[in-house]
Amino acid sequence: MAIIGGGVAGLALAAELAELDGRLTEQADLPRPQLRIVLLERENQFAYHSTGRSIAALSETLGSPEQRALTRASRTILDALGAESGIPLLRTRPVVWVADEDNLGALNALLTASPALRGVDPAAAQTLCPALRPEATARAAVERTAQDVDVEALHQQYRDRATAAGVTLRTAIGLESGSWDDARGEWTLTTDRGELVAHRVVNAAGAWADAVAARLEVAPAGLINLRRTVAIAAAEGVGAAWPLVIDVGGRFYFRPERGGLLVSPADETPSPPTDAVAAQQDISVAVERVNAATSLRLDRVRTSWAGLRTFAPDRNPIVGPDPKQVGFFWFAGLGGTGIQTAPALARLAAAQLCSRPYEIPGLNPDALLPR
Ligand SMILES: Cc1cc2nc3c(=O)[nH]c(=O)nc-3n(C[C@H](O)[C@H](O)[C@H](O)COP(=O)(O)OP(=O)(O)OC[C@H]3O[C@@H](n4cnc5c(N)ncnc54)[C@H](O)[C@@H]3O)c2cc1C
Structure with missing residues (x-):
């Protein structure tokens, strides 16, 4: 399997799949060949693209009902992984959603959809984040149990587990093309470092997932x-324990970061798959909007970056076998919640690849199947 x-x-799935397959092999009454799994990464390092550029939040109030169910399940997994390894992967940082008069309806909808949220008045929001201007906030909602994720430790842990379970992890090798042989039931894959064969391809190529499908002559999923x-601005008087503050109207978010303030204009600019770079205009908009909502007067940006969030048309992840092409499995479209949903998604995908049941409370996995 490639x-x-x-x-x-890709890394979470490699670890979960190899470990599940190992357990099934051990438990089998009859001899059962163990899966040979190879993971191919085009860049010289893992997690170079979206994974290395996230803001590392885990919030049960973000995304669709499916993403929320996946986040709740992932949180339990992340807690357990942290406890097992002795390296905690989560640290509490509340989320405060803020709404101006125009967005009160959206805030109420969020409160109705999210049991983890409590509505509060602007003064209570200001207690959590003293820089919030009360006159810029009509109402707010607090998710006290939201978390920061240690993304670096998370993907390192998946890499270690995948390697220990026998996966071959390769960097600096890109898939170029491939053809499926029906008679032999296998792919011949051409990479920039030679050929390999695989009975199944799992497409976990993030922003390039449709391009990878096209290289194997599989119909695209319509990913966008x-x-x-994201920028980090110099800022005086920022408390390390301040929450992640998100505008319900989708105009900005901010939180403390290394003595400064991490800010984003919450932009969603369509892009081809590429090594994304921050545009000066977007950085300026972020600073302007955060200055309007706070008393901070940010004026110097220390560093900035951009990344791609990849969405299917319904904004849910796509997990499952391609409906037309045998031997092709989708694990893509993780959108803006890929860090906080990957742990549960990887267990779900591993179970599907091993034809085993796996239940996630509140999730109908059919909603994620490729169409
Ligand atoms: C600014 C920003 C903030 C975010 N904040 C959060 C957050 O707070 N919480 C959260 O849960 N999520 C967040 N996300 C979303 C999260 O980062 C993504 O959902 C997640 O990282 C997607 O992971 P992935 O493995 O699918 O994609 P990627 O990390 O992009 O990995 C795909 C990999 O496939 C490789 N590849 C592509 N084509 C080929 C090929 N032909 N051959 C070999 N390799 C190939 C690429 O090089 C790449 O490394 C954020 C994203 C951004 C951009």
């Missing part, structure tokens, strides 16, 4: 890549 892509999706910009 997994294409060494972001959080949206660029998101």
Whole structure:
């Protein structure tokens, strides 16, 4: 089996699949060949693209009902992985959603959809984040149990587990093309470092997932890549324990970061799959909007970056076998919640690849199947 892509999706799946397959082999009454899994990553390092550019939040109030169910399940897994390894992967950082008068309806909808949220008045929001201007916030909602994820430790842990379970992890090798042989039931894959054969290809190529499908002559899923910009501004008096503050109207978010403030204009600019770069205009918009909502007066940006968030048309991840092409499995479209949903998604995909049941409370996995 060849997994294409060494972001959080591919790495989490490699670890979960190899471990599940190992357990099934041990438990089998009859001899059972163990899966040979190779993961191919085009870049010289893992997690170079979206995974290395996230803001590392875990919030049960973000995304669709499916993404919320996946986040709740992933949180339990992340807690357990942290406890097992002795390296905690989560650290509490509340989320405060803020709404101006125009977005009160959206805030109410969020409160109705999210049991983890409590509505509060602007003064209570200001207690959590003293820089919030009360006159810029009509109402707010607090998710006290939201978390920061240690993304670096997470993908390192998946890499270690995958390697220990026998996966071959390769960097600096890109899939170029491939053809399926029906009679032999296998792919011949051409990479920029030679050929290999695989009975199954798992497409975990993030922003390039449709391009990878096209290289294997599989119909695309209609994925859209949206660029998101992040900057870290110098700021005085920022408390390390301040929450992640998100505008319900989708105009900005910010949180403390290394003595400064991490800000984003929450942009969604369509982009081809590429090594995304922050545009000066988007950075300026972020600073302007955060200055309007706070008393901070940010004026100097220390560093900035951008990354792509890849969405299917319904904005849910795509997990499952391609409906037309045998031997091709989708694990893509993780959108803006890939860090916080990958742990549960990887267990679900591993179970599907091993034809085993796996239940995630509140999730109908059919909603994620490729169409
Ligand atoms: C600014 C920003 C903030 C975010 N914040 C959060 C957050 O707070 N919480 C959260 O849960 N999520 C967040 N996300 C989303 C999250 O980062 C993504 O959903 C997740 O990283 C997607 O992981 P992936 O493995 O699918 O993609 P990627 O990490 O992009 O990995 C795909 C890999 O496939 C490789 N590849 C592509 N084509 C080929 C090929 N032909 N051959 C070999 N390899 C190939 C690429 O090089 C790449 O490394 C954020 C994203 C951005 C951009």
